[in-house]
């Protein structure tokens with residue numbers, strides 16, 4: 414029941430399980446795993462697919478023939494092990510050329526190079542059959558506001574995305590573009606820091622229908638926000654194209670913890686939201702094993718992400734089938750057909766009737782909605798005693 418299968422659509426980036434455990438204070442603690450080995454291991458564990466940055470696969474200094482050899486080998490591994498390349502993206506953060514931004518850089522040469530690099534990376538993603546193309550603007554931000562006028566930064570980002578949407582169309586790639594907000598790290602402040610900000614920005618693009626979101630659990634949590642609410646807003650806007658699952662303590666550095674490792678209740682309501690809403694996209698674990706771990710720990714980490722998701726999925730089904738929980742929910746959602754009819758679909762008569770209506774306010778003020786019991790039952794369900 415908790416065994417991952419391709420139909421569950423679990424994916425991992427090459428950079429996630431491939432993370433060697435470097436941090437700002439210390440050197441790597443694990444040796445590098447080759448992309449083809451990662452493909453083999455993920456397939457064995459029951460994943461659906463793998464994701465990559467251009468340079469996770471092809472080193473930036475590779476010549477044309479080396480590139481072709483690497484890509485051919487990787488394609489072969491995907492087909493041998495039956496794994497899909499689901500999402501591709503561009504590394505626009507590692508090279509010092511991007512130290513002050515890529516698409517938003519104040520230097521026109523850097524901006525042009527960011528487009529050049531992204532188009533080549535899109536070609537690679539298309540060649541490998543990716544359906545989604547992610548834009549995470551890790552360096553698109555600032556530490557000081559003295560240099561960059563933020564309005565210029567936003568205008569440049571819009572220009573770049575409009576250009577790349579046209580390239581997507583012109584080449585017939587049909588990628589779904591997914592923008593990934595993050596409040597900070599590596600920049601002091603990153604532009605468009607949260608889901609709501611990104612949704613507002615998408616509406617200003619030339620092809621908003623081509624562009625949606627790739628929200629990440631850790632990113633809204635770093636900002637102290639409720640990730641489940643953010644994802645609900647993305648779903649409501651028809652913009653949940655892709656999702657990055659992991660975990661994070663509020664107020665800490667970017668931790669990229671195993672899914673469900675920290676905020677179990679939020680993880681539960683997130684899985685419930687994804688499953689109940691019929692989200693059909695990939696479930697990408699953008700996280701990595703603790704720096705303390707060896708390779709065995711890496712695969713424990715990967716198994717743990719998927720297993721916890723499936724356990725929470727089963728808990729969500731139990732929640733939906735639990736008679737006491739459902740009775741509490743039914744009582745919580747108070748119906749009043751006459752008032753509901755008056756309150757929707759404006760007419761002058763309805764407005765007049767509503768204005769004249771006498772409400773029993775003392776009764777409304779007295780009523781307790783039963784949330785303590787409902788929440789306690791949720792906790793008991795998660796603790797396994799229901």
Ligand code: GCO
Nearest residue numbers: 502547548549593629657699
């Ligand atoms: C982070 C981001 C990245 C992106 C990745 C793909 O905090 O570093 O989450 O892992 O998701 O670059 O775009």
Ligand code: MN
Nearest residue numbers: 629631632699
């Ligand atoms: Mn992240």
Ligand code: MN
Nearest residue numbers: 593629657699
């Ligand atoms: Mn991410």
